[in-house]
Amino acid sequence: MRAAVLHETGQEKLEVLDDVEAVGFGPGKVRLRIRATGLCHSDVSAMSGVLPQPAPFIPGHEGAGEVVDVGDGVSGLSAGDRVLVCWLPACGDCPSCKRGQTHLCLAGFMNAGTPNFRRPGGDVFGFAGTGTFTEEVVVGAGCAVPIPDDVPFEIAALIGCGVTTGLGAAINTAQVEAGSSVAVIGCGGVGISTIQGARVRGAAQIVAVDPVASRREAALRFGATEAVAPDELADAKQRVTGGEGFDYVFEVVGRSATARTAYETTRRGGTLCVVGAGAMDDTFQVNMFELFFDEKRILPSMYGGGDVLRSYERAVALWRAGRIDLESMITHRVRLDGINDALDQMRTGEALRTCVEL
Ligand SMILES: [Zn+2]
Numbered sequence: 097m098r099a100a101v102l103h104e105t106g107q108e109k110l111e112v113l114d115d116v117e118a119v120g121f122g123p124g125k126v127r128l129r130i131r132a133t134g135l136c137h138s139d140v141s142a143m144s145g146v147l148p149q150p151a152p153f154i155p156g157h158e159g160a161g162e163v164v165d166v167g168d169g170v171s172g173l174s175a176g177d178r179v180l181v182c183w184l185p186a187c188g189d190c191p192s193c194k195r196g197q198t199h200l201c202l203a204g205f206m207n208a209g210t211p212n213f214r215r216p217g218g219d220v221f222g223f224a225g226t227g228t229f230t231e232e233v234v235v236g237a238g239c240a241v242p243i244p245d246d247v248p249f250e251i252a253a254l255i256g257c258g259v260t261t262g263l264g265a266a267i268n269t270a271q272v273e274a275g276s277s278v279a280v281i282g283c284g285g286v287g288i289s290t291i292q293g294a295r296v297r298g299a300a301q302i303v304a305v306d307p308v309a310s311r312r313e314a315a316l317r318f319g320a321t322e323a324v325a326p327d328e329l330a331d332a333k334q335r336v337t338g339g340e341g342f343d344y345v346f347e348v349v350g351r352s353a354t355a356r357t358a359y360e361t362t363r364r365g366g367t368l369c370v371v372g373a374g375a376m377d378d379t380f381q382v383n384m385f386e387l388f389f390d391e392k393r394i395l396p397s398m399y400g401g402g403d404v405l406r407s408y409e410r411a412v413a414l415w416r417a418g419r420i421d422l423e424s425m426i427t428h429r430v431r432l433d434g435i436n437d438a439l440d441q442m443r444t445g446e447a448l449r450t451c452v453e454l
Pocket residue numbers: 186187188189190191192193201202203
């Protein structure tokens with residue numbers, strides 16, 4: 097079958113091959129036919145080595161499709177079911193799951209070191225234990241979450257990562273208060289979802305910050321009350337908050353420099369919510385005096401910061417009610433052959449979300 101493979105970490109281009117096989121099918125597993133997959137920035141970060149991932153590997157973790165085959169012992173799923181791919185499946189049994197924080201369950205990572213694919217040349221891993229830039233993938237049953245019939249595959253794919261991550265940061269983690277002031281630094285798919293989450297929560301001002309003009313324009317369409325370039329943020333802080341700083345600042349880039357800017361843009365007693373996925377060797381620094389004296393809350397948010405399945409359901413409910421717009425987030429569509437162009441469009445910020453149809 098066809099799949100897009102990264103041979104070595106650090107390479108910029110994927111090779112689309114048709115000699116790839118999805119392996120590992122058996123008890124507790126399901127085989128999926130992927131129909132749509134989004135390009136998430138984490139795919140690019142794994143390719144460049146910012147996020148740890150063994151190579152060669154097939155990127156993609158934001159996908160949806162149909163169940164082809166169900167292994168022994170799998171209940172609640174059967175062939176033909178429409179599902180989205182959850183790259184962080186909950187075991188339901190560990191302390192994190194029992195607390196309702198299924199996004200902190202590590203069970204899914206236990207399989208991350210096991211290859212999901214094979215080629216004549218050897219084993220191939222799947223990014224984050226999934227790998228959706230492919231026609232078929234075998235995953236644990238917990239990674240296949242049924243979706244309602246009215247949710248198209250491409251919308252379900254977005255809910256599988258970017259939308260859940262961004263909405264959840266505003267709704268679960270920061271719990272943005274009605275009438276508050278918000279700044280969102282970084283307006284790709286996740287940042288736009290954060291803006292939509294802040295709007296759903298009733299924020300009065302939402303300032304979008306991004307160096308790319310097309311993303312600033314997009315942010316305004318999705319609920320930002322104004323959009324500025326990074327060098328205009330200090331001015332916006334002065335204008336919108338009287339210099340005090342925003343009630344909530346979301347860092348959706350994943351770099352210590354932007355996190356530091358976000359910290360300084362947060363008001364005393366306000367909330368800095370770190371959503372971006374950064375590197376292990378990039379250290380965020382706060383001195384002990386400001387940490388104590390300014391009482392800013394630093395809240396990291398991973399994958400929506402809450403019960404993952406509940407977050408999916410909520411995203412579907414908000415989308416169905418017309419409270420969030422997911423269709424317009426898909427600015428580009430390609431077939432698998434166009435994957436490298438799509439990656440470039442993501443790197444330059446030209447695409448908000450590209451959907452790969454398979
Ligand atoms: Zn668990």
